Amino acid sequence: MGIFLKQNWKGVALLCLSILLIIIGVLRGEPATVLQKAIHICMECIGIG
Amino acid sequence: MAKKRGILRHWFQAAFFALTNGYVVGFLTGKIYQGNTKALCVPGLNCYSCPGALGSCPIGALQSILDSRTFTVSAYVFGFLMGFGALFGRFVCGWLCPFGLVQDLLYKIPFVKKVKNLPGHKYLRYFRYVVLVLFVLLLPAVIVDITGMGKPWFCEYICPSGTLFAGIPLVATNPDLQGAVGGLFIWKVSLLVLTGLLSVISYRPFCKYVCPLGAIYGWFNPVALYRYTVDPDKCTECSACKKVCKMDIDVWKHPNSPDCIRCGDCKNTCPENAISSTLDKMLHKNKK
Structure with missing residues (x-):
């Protein structure tokens, strides 16, 4: 485990930071905005406008 | 193969x-x-x-x-x-x-x-x-x-x-x-x-x-947990990896280039088995 962390500390640190960012995003209520957009057909995305 | x-x-x-x-x-x-x-x-x-x-x-x-x-x-x-x-x-x-x-x-x-x-x-x-x-x-x-x-x-x-x-x-x-x-x-x-x-x-x-x-x-690519390394002791700089790379990367020089999509063609082609991924290394270590 020690060697793994030593060789991959940058990746592990970024992974921890990513989890922190996701938690912050959840606390800010961002998933609801993503969900709201994703459950309706995005007219712009499919080229209808 | x-x-x-x-x-x-x-x-x-x-x-x-x-x-x-x-x-x-x-x-x-x-x-x-x-x-x-x-x-x-x-x-x-x-x-x-x-x-x-x-x-x-x-x-x-x-x-x-x-x-x-x-x-x-x-x-x-x-x-x-x-x-x-x-x-x-x-x-x-x-x-x-x-x-x-x-x-x-x-x-x-x-x-x-x-x-x-x-x-x-x-x-x-x-x-x-x-x-x-x-x-x-x-x-x-x-x-x-x-x-x-x-x-x-x-x-x-x-x-x-x-x-x-x-x-x-x-x-x-x-x-x-x-x-x-x-x-x-x-x-x-x-x-x-x-x-x-x-x-x-x-x-x-x-x-x-x-x-x-x-x-x-x-x-x-350079810091991800899944990345490539080239063993300098094995690599003969034959450029076989670059020739096979469809993304046109000098893999032996830049194994973690931002252009590399990790298709694995270079790893599979290297005649000296000099290119490996972190996952290969981990599996190899566990086999030992």
């Missing part, structure tokens, strides 16, 4: 597409899945308006946050992007992206003269960063209407993946949408056809020159 591994990769790509686009009813009825899993991002460029999609495209999700009235930055989507990047880097492009699979398959179509790169490759390879900054980050956040809402510029004007996996299936099966087809749809289908034609001639032109998601994951 290398060919067998290439086929294995395509099966893996197809299986991952089926897993993340498993709402088959959507393809038959011209409707999209509306469950809660859509609040989660999938790693690849997989439009959330694809009838089968069970998750959200990170680029689409990022734009939906940026062009909303409530938020100006997205910790949530950047978290997903950073997480996928830190774990896999551009392994996502090579193994998990549905539009990557489409380009891989198109490149298998025989053509009189295949070219490794398109003309202007030296400069064109930076165009994906322009697309990322301009169409994904800046325009959706800056150009807003009187209500404070912006537009998903990349999805609306560029993304051929959205046209292929969402636009065409929905328009084909949903009569209400057929009546609304206009100039924008023709523009997007034209871009898709152009991308498809270029993919027959050259390997993955969209990934090389346009994809903003690949641009982001590319930055993580």
Whole structure:
């Protein structure tokens, strides 16, 4: 485990930071905005406008 | 052996597409899945308006946050992007992206003269960063209407993946949408056809020159948990890796280039077995 962390500390640190960012995003209520957009057909995305 | 591994990769790509686009009813009825899993991002460029999609495209999700009235930055989507990047880097492009699979398959179509790169490759390879900054980050956040809402510029004007996996299936099966087809749809289908034609001639032109998601994951290649190393004691600098690399990378010099999509062709071709991934090393160690 020690060697793994030593060789991959940058990746592990970024992974921890990513989890922190996701938690912050959840606390800010961002998933609801993503969900709201994703459950309706995005007219712009499919080229209808 | 290398060919067998290439086929294995395509099966893996197809299986991952089926897993993340498993709402088959959507393809038959011209409707999209509306469950809660859509609040989660999938790693690849997989439009959330694809009838089968069970998750959200990170680029689409990022734009939906940026062009909303409530938020100006997205910790949530950047978290997903950073997480996928830190774990896999551009392994996502090579193994998990549905539009990557489409380009891989198109490149298998025989053509009189295949070219490794398109003309202007030296400069064109930076165009994906322009697309990322301009169409994904800046325009959706800056150009807003009187209500404070912006537009998903990349999805609306560029993304051929959205046209292929969402636009065409929905328009084909949903009569209400057929009546609304206009100039924008023709523009997007034209871009898709152009991308498809270029993919027959050259390997993955969209990934090389346009994809903003690949641009982001590319930055993580040198630090991701899944990355490549070249053993200097084994490497004879024969350049076999560069010759086989369809992304045109000097793998023996830059094993973690931001252009590398981790297809594994170089690893499978190296006559000295000098190239290995962190996963190979871990499995090898466990075998010992």
